[in-house]
Amino acid sequence: MPNNPQILLxxxxxxxxxxxxxxLVEAPTPALQDGQVLVRHHYLSLDPYMRGRMNDSKSYAASQPLGEVMLGGTVGVVEESRHPKFQPGDQVVGMGGWQHYSVVDGNAPGMLRKVDTTHxxxxxxxxxxxxxxxxxxxxLVKIINPKAGETVVVSAATGAVGSAFAALAKARGCRVVGIAGGPEKCAYATNELGFDACIDYKVHSDLKSMxxxxxxxxxxxxxxxxxxxGGYLLDAVLLRANAFARVAVCGMIAGYDGQPLPLQNPALILINRMKVEGFIVSEHMEVWPEALAELGGLVAQGKLRPRETVAQGLxxxxxxxxxxxKGKNFGKQLVKLI
Amino acid sequence: MPNNPQILLxxxxxxxxxxxxxxLVEAPTPALQDGQVLVRHHYLSLDPYMRGRMNDSKSYAASQPLGEVMLGGTVGVVEESRHPKFQPGDQVVGMGGWQHYSVVDGNAPGMLRKVDTTHxxxxxxxxxxxxxxxxxxxxLVKIINPKAGETVVVSAATGAVGSAFAALAKARGCRVVGIAGGPEKCAYATNELGFDACIDYKVHSDLKSMxxxxxxxxxxxxxxxxxxxGGYLLDAVLLRANAFARVAVCGMIAGYDGQPLPLQNPALILINRMKVEGFIVSEHMEVWPEALAELGGLVAQGKLRPRETVAQGLxxxxxxxxxxxKGKNFGKQLVKLI
Structure with missing residues (x-):
């Protein structure tokens, strides 16, 4: 079995x-047991939620254990299989973590999924x-649930989530406004991602200006x-919210390092009769097939082709x-291993 | 027609x-036109939402115009009628305002409703x-939507809303905890209103203690x-909220005089995957018949018999x-006119 470079917390x-x-350490790859699959990772996913897991404090995700491989999404190719559902050469997505190889239980539901790269x-x-x-x-669909003609806004607009949000919202006939950092990202948002407008938070760096x-x-x-x-962006949005506006709270990256981020005027939630709802997508597995089908369709039709930022090597x-x-990436941040 | 004492803003x-x-002024009562009803008010309702309407600023309710009769709910008896649906002697509830008499268009939907005082x-x-x-x-029902065995909390627990909330939540098998001001109100909450526990915010007057x-x-x-x-109560609740907790935001009386009332840690909405939703009941007229039927039933069965504080005279x-x-009342605050 190959040696397996890995990154631990x-x-x-x-x-x-x-x-x-x-x-960064190197570990042996254990021999496969019956039912197990060896996957060679081609790409690791880097995502903001990982920062929350690095803390020891209460969060929605379990804390990342010290001395273990950083958890994370991976795509790769099956190298060896002792499970009848998987064959060498199969392209798969899973949660292999920050390492070259992972050994996966082929029976564990949702841990390894074959994917089609035709489109x-x-x-x-x-x-x-x-x-x-x-x-x-x-x-967008389950919390904001917009009607055609409504205006929806997303922060971190050019990231992996923001770019998908724009395509999905445009498909529903919304006006879509992004918030991103710097003129280059804002131009990309409107020129390539389909945003109707994009606001540069580096120019509008306080509540009044935003x-x-x-x-x-x-x-x-x-x-x-x-x-x-999070932070002053949410305050600014509340000041411009219509009656019955909906806020889907997916991340508050501005507060991940522990700074206090108060909401200045929560009474606006009442005054505007708003709904503010936090969620984590892994708790809603029932929507994944429908969502992935729509997203795959948008990609295949060329309506969702976001950029990636690819770092080389583990x-x-x-x-x-x-x-x-810190927002240095442009679109989805990946690490290419092969 | 009788003279009509009234209170203006x-x-x-x-x-x-x-x-x-x-x-306080006195005005003539105009002669009835066809379709109109003259109501003599027996009680005026005093409610916290009226404070919001006294401001000129944006609020969920329209601003109370200066120089006009204070708007508010009233119950009374029909004194004269030129509408076939209403007869002298009918007991009615309406929005007659802070005055002895009102002239109501009997055809306006929802403006005047006959009520039964048998039970x-x-x-x-x-x-x-x-x-x-x-x-x-x-x-409770549309936003919190509790399961039996869940714990629900209400602030201003011994007020008109809080006392009804307790009876409705107990009927659904919840543990119900109130927050009220002073030992007398807390004792009343647990001894007479059915609360399982009540916390005195005058004793627990900061976030840590609450x-x-x-x-x-x-x-x-x-x-x-x-x-x-509102204020530190909401902060304290967020610290103790379970995953998927729901917050119905009905009022933020602590902020009605214009003090800023920030929410210290909105990231808890995400961490706990909470829903925080503001509402105003007059925008949901479709639920009134079902709600009033249940509430009337609870009163008739003796399960909801809250105290009233009655001021004498306009x-x-x-x-x-x-x-x-300022929380000086004990239960529903009324003004008796007759």
Whole structure:
């Protein structure tokens, strides 16, 4: 069996996460038992939720154990199989973690899924047609549930979730407004992702300025908001929300390092009769088939072709991950292993 | 026609509302036109939402116009009628405002409703079997939607809404915990209103202390919260909320005078995958018949017999209203006119 380079969580961040929280090691790959499958990972997915798991505190996801391989989504190819459902050469998506190889129980439900790359590139199963895409779908369809003509807003607009959100919302006849960092990302959002407008939070870096920018970009007010960031963005959206507006709270990346992020005026939830709902997509597995079917269709039709930022080699994963937390990536952040 | 004493909104509060914001005047009662009904009011309802309407700012309810009769719920008796549906002597509930008499268009839908006092006292149609009762019903049934065995919490527990909430939640097999001000109200909540526990916010007047008290009163965590008050109470509830907890936001009386009331840690909405939803009961008229039927049944069975605080005479209304905003009332606050 091949040697298996892996990245462990070595120690927990104090405040901001740093490269020295991680440790690259090499381990043997165990021999397969009956029912097991050996997968060689081609891409690792890097996602903001991983930052929450690095803390020891209460979060929606279980804490990442110290000294174990960083958990995460992977796509790859079956190298060896002792399970009748999987053959060498099968392309699969799973939760293999930050390592070259994983050994997976072929019977465990949802742990390993064969995918078809005729119309969808393999790496997209970690992004637009994977967990981030379904995340966008759930927040838009199940929480915001927009009518055609309504205005919806998403923060971290050019990320994996934001880009899928835009395509799904346009397909429903919405006006879609993004919030992203920097002129390059904003131009990409409107030129390539289909956003009707995009607001640069680096230019509009306080509540008053952001609220004014939202007023201009959303002349009919805001009916739905998909929150990836938190902080003053949510405050600004509440000031521009229409009656019965819905907020899907998917992430609050601005607070992942432990800064307090109060909501300035929660009375607006009452005044606007709003619904603010937090969710985590892995708790809604029942929607995945429907969501993946729509997302795969949008990709196949060329309506959802977001960029990827690809770091090369396992050793680059920690730095690429920390860059993702600061918005340095452009679209879905991946690590290519092969 | 009789002379009609009335109370107008004379000027808007700057910060706290005061008696001099109101003005007692006397007006003639106009002669009835075809289709109109003259109602003599027996009781006026005083409700926290009226404070929001006194401001000029954006709120869920339209602003109360200056120089006009204070709007509000009333019960009374038809004195004269030029509408075939109403006869002198009929007992009716309506929105007659802070005055002795009102002239009502008998054809306007929902403006005047005949009520039966065989099993329900007339004044209860302004409280337990009126708008406050339906408010409790909507928040509990349509937003919190509890399962038997779940723990639900309500602030302003001994008020008109809180007392109805307790009876409705007990009928659904919930553990019901109240938050109220002072030992007398807390004893009344547990001894007479059916609360399983009641927390005195005057004893637990900061976040840490309230959070500890909630932990003791809610050993299995909090599944639903009905918010009438806002401020640190909501912060404390979020710290004790279970996964998938629901918060019905009905009022934030603590902020009505304009103090900023930030929510300290909105990330808990995400961490706990919560739903926080604001509502105003007058926008959900479709539930009123079902809600009123259940509430009337609970009253008739003796399971909902909340106290009332009754001020005597129209001139006492402003002071009684300001007392209500400070929690001086005990149960539903009314003004008796006859």
């Amino acid at each position: 070595d120690n927990r961040p104090v405040g901001e996460a740093v490269v020295s929280n991680f440790k 969808v590139p393999l790496s997209y199963y970690l992004g637009a047609v994977g967990m981030p895409g379904v995340t966008a779908w759930y927040g 609220s004014k920018a939202l007023k201009e970009a959303c002349p009919d007010g805001i009916d739905g908001y998909f929150e990836n960031v 050793a680059s994963a920690p730095e690429a991950f920390l860059g993702l937390l | 004379d000027n808007r509060p700057v910060g706290e509302a005061v008696v001099s914001n109101f003005k 329900v006292p007339l004044s209860y149609y302004l409280g337990a079997v009126g708008m406050p009762g339906v408010t409790a019903w909507y928040g 959070s500890k008290a909630l932990k003791e009163a809610c050993p299995d965590g909090i599944d639903g919260y009905f918010e009438n008050v 001139a006492s209304a402003p002071e009684a209203f300001l007392g209500l905003l």
